[in-house]
Amino acid sequence: MPAMTTINMTAIRRNVRRGLVTFRRVVRGVARRLYTRWRRSIQVRVVTSTLVISAIVVAILGAFLQLRISSALLEAKTKTATGQLDEGLAAVRRELASSAETGGRVESVVNGLRARSGPSGLYEVYIRDTSNMFVDGWGTNGLGPESVPRRLREQLKQATASSSFTTASTYGTLKYTDPERPPQRGLIVGGKAGQFELYYLFPLTQEERTLTVVQRTLVGVGAVLVLLLAAIASLVTRQVVIPVRLAAQGAQRLAAGRLEERMRVRGEDDLARLATSFNDMAANLQDKIGELEDLSQVQRQFVSDVSHELRTPLTTIRIAADMLYEHRDTFDDPSVGRSAELLQSQLERFESLLADLLEISRHDAGAATLDAESVDVRDLVLRAVGDSQTLAERKGSKVVLQLPGEPCMAEVDRRRVERILRNLLVNAVEHGEGEDIVVSVAADRDAVAVAVRDHGVGLKPGEGQMVFDRFWRADPARARTTGGTGLGLSISREDAQLHGGWLQAWGEPGVGSQFRLSLPRIAGAELRGSPLPLVPPGAGTSRPLFVELEVGE
């Protein structure tokens, strides 16, 4: 039984804690959402501050009004009460003057008082005969003697000594001997006539009721007023905020590249001027961007044209050079034969440069098309490695393959991916300093990746980006020994992007570099991640010196 209670207790405690946590989370969520709205919306800010400020103002105004009304009411009541008391005192004095010296006087005064006390509830009368020590007075309708405060009695007692006043008034509580009759707040006025002290006690129930009604009305009207003000503020801010919001949206769309975006111009006010200037700016921007685009189009066209135009003479030169090369042994001067060889090699280089230029100009013109088919990436890797095997052997590098056991099928353009891999391998061999080159392939549900790792000089910080620039060289002083055109990595990246894939580089000086190609399995699908890490395992101990290059950024 105790165990069960403990369990229950713990369960309850756990539930409570969970509930508290949930509650706190909800509250925090709401607060955060509100704060966000507060930060984001000028309208919310204006309406809230209007609400707060107008509430304060209305509260102050209401309190002031209430004060004024209640003081006016009480003033009027006091005036009435004093008038009533004066009349009563005059009646008592008349009675004193007319009736006999003793005996019936008190009774006649009390009877007169009873006749005058008015309908019960309007006011009570309390009269004291100071000469009769056996009676504390007579009161109407079960009035308790404690209803007349001592301070008022003391004040009236002094009235005999100094005749500057004969009446006094104060506020107090009307108490009744009947326990079921609740005490009432009231105005108590008292006066002296001969041996009699006469008190009139006016319940302030009616005034209280009036004040309650006034208070309720004030609160209601105040609330409505505050809400109205808030609504007005909301309306006014809307008039300002909506054009501003429209302008912001326009600017956003403009920034997103929709240069034809314009704002509607309505009226002649400041907002209209803002819209006009915005539109002017947009128009200018569109003009300038159009001009620039035209210009680059012209340039690209020029490059493409030049490449094409160069091809025809090059073919002729090539035929001539081939002939010269074939007959190089026939030249007497061995230096001429050497020149023919040089011409041959430089012509080959020139041709490949021209082909690369054409390729890249095709990319620039957006004319590159993807000829996708489903292939096993491992086959492509093997073929690329086979192609560059001789070069690697010449350099003294060994290509290590890390391939998965199962096929890595992907929808890719075989030619382009082979070119990328070739480029990467050639690049790795060239900068590999004779060390091993590791080629790893991996695949997951959405993507395949190929990483080419060398252990050469590596990349300096910032060079990870620059390797893909056109005609960029790690060491400008180095000779172009292996026919690299300087456009290979650039074209490779364009090809990767054409697939919707990534081509990224990582490098560290002295450690080497790694290039990773990630491709979606289905052509054109969005790539979310890569099956291989960009930084090779065991190398990324120091701070990562890679640049995430994502397509679309």
Added chain:
Amino acid sequence: MTAPSRRTRRPSIVTAALLMVCVSAGATACATVPSGGRVVSGKSADRAEQADDPYVRLIPVRPRPGWSPAQIVSGFLYASASFDDGQKVAREYLAGNTGWKLGTRPAVTVFGDARFEPRIEKMSDTQATVKLAGKQLGAINTDGQYTADPRDVVVSFQLTRTQPGTWRITGLPTEGQVGLLLTKADVDRAFRSMNLYFFTPDQRRLVPNGVFLPLANRRHLATHLVRALLSGPTSWLSPAVKSAFPANTKLLGGGVDIDKDVATVNISREAAGGDPERMSAQLSWTLRQLSEIKQWRLKIDGDEVAPDGHEGVQPIRSWQEYAPDGNLSEELQSVETPYFIGEKGLLSGLSSGEANPLTQSLAYRLVRPAVAPDKMEAAGLSPDRSQVLLTKSLIGAREVQTLLTHQQPGSRFTAPTWDRNNQLWVVETAKKKSWLWVRKRGQPFQRVEHWGLGGREVLALRVARDGVRAAAIVKVDNRTQVQLGRIAYDAKGAIDAGVFLPVSSELVDAIDLSWRDYGTLAVLGRRRSESQVLPYLVPVSGSAISPLGGGIQGEPNSIAASPGAPVYIGTRNGTHNLICHQQSARDQFSEWTCPINGSDPNYYR
């Protein structure tokens, strides 16, 4: 381009500003008090009931140290007039072991003096005797009945010194009935005269029974009233009336519960044996004196009881069929007109303001006519008032028979009066002597043996419409007094008209009276301060009398009144007999006019 447009807009701004000023001026005008408007009519609050008068409470003082025994007695007597707290303060004047038991309706000895003047008779170190001499006016019994009993009394108090300088009362007066000693002013202030309603022996009409109740708390007045009603009629009226409540019926719960204007009377199960209809009638008539009650319901032992043909919640004005004055709502279909002795001594009626003889020829002159309620007979007196005459069948009556001739030389008869059972009552009176005669229909007159006013001269006697009470003008010590008696029948049918109680002695020279309604008499009399005999309304409860109209020519000598009908007065102006009525019957203070030649007006009822 903008300048002209701005110029055209400016007037509209000015107009708007002007409009605003106008509207705000109008709004401030609304805040002031109106100086005109339509006339709003209303109804003035009906404060006719005596219980609604504001009451004044005496605030007692606790005994102070150092008061002398005489002061202690004075303080005690003053404090005992404070009913609200159950004489709590008064008990502080008593030594701890002094027994002083008071019920909710204590017996009261009423003193005439406004102030008590106690004197120390004997005083030792520890004991004192204080005597109080005063003029007793009467006493209120525990059942609320006031009986006048004027005499000089001396009462004595025993006091003991309990602590140094502190005297307390140990012995209360033993003379007479022990109760409260109050002055008349105290009683006027603290007591209210209320009516309890009981049934006539034939259970056809209610009879009011006036009692004095201490007004301790206005809220509990209904409870006190119902308790008083359940405890039965006062000793004075009890032989003549019946209560529908079975004996020992009690009020259950904390009393009468009044929720808004609905009172709930929960009585004990003994009442199950009673007739709910008559019990309801009694309660209804008793509670209607409290203006705050508009409806009520009867519960017996917690179960709501509805009389046949009535809802559980009864309006307070129901049970009109048992009204003490008879069911007015039925009979007021035709406005009642008086009859009188017209010109040539013919018994006449009044139709559309004209005298209209009811009988064609009357061989005998007859004064003070009185027609039986069933209009089968008419009685009257001979002009010298020594004979009682009767005529059978009112219309076309030719014969008048003498029923009764005075028995004593020099005595004469008062105006004959019929009760509602067609009994004819007449008093034969001489100086300091009187006899009551009664005649059942078809029988000769009989003298009533039990007649309380036998030793006094009686100037007038009228039986009330309930048939139980009778009002009389009695000569006491050469002054007239209006008295109220009741007529009781014992098991053998013997009549008891014994105890008469004084109602008012304000009219020193009363001549004639008539019942205006069950609670009010119309009396012709003269106030001490005035010279002329005038009509007054005298409440039977003993409250203050009030004059009826003003400016009568001639000397009034007879009066006739009926509920809801104008009061008629027969006057003698020199040699002319004129009958007067008020110009407006509704207004108590309207002028009298005397347009009719005739004398001795009277009403059928």
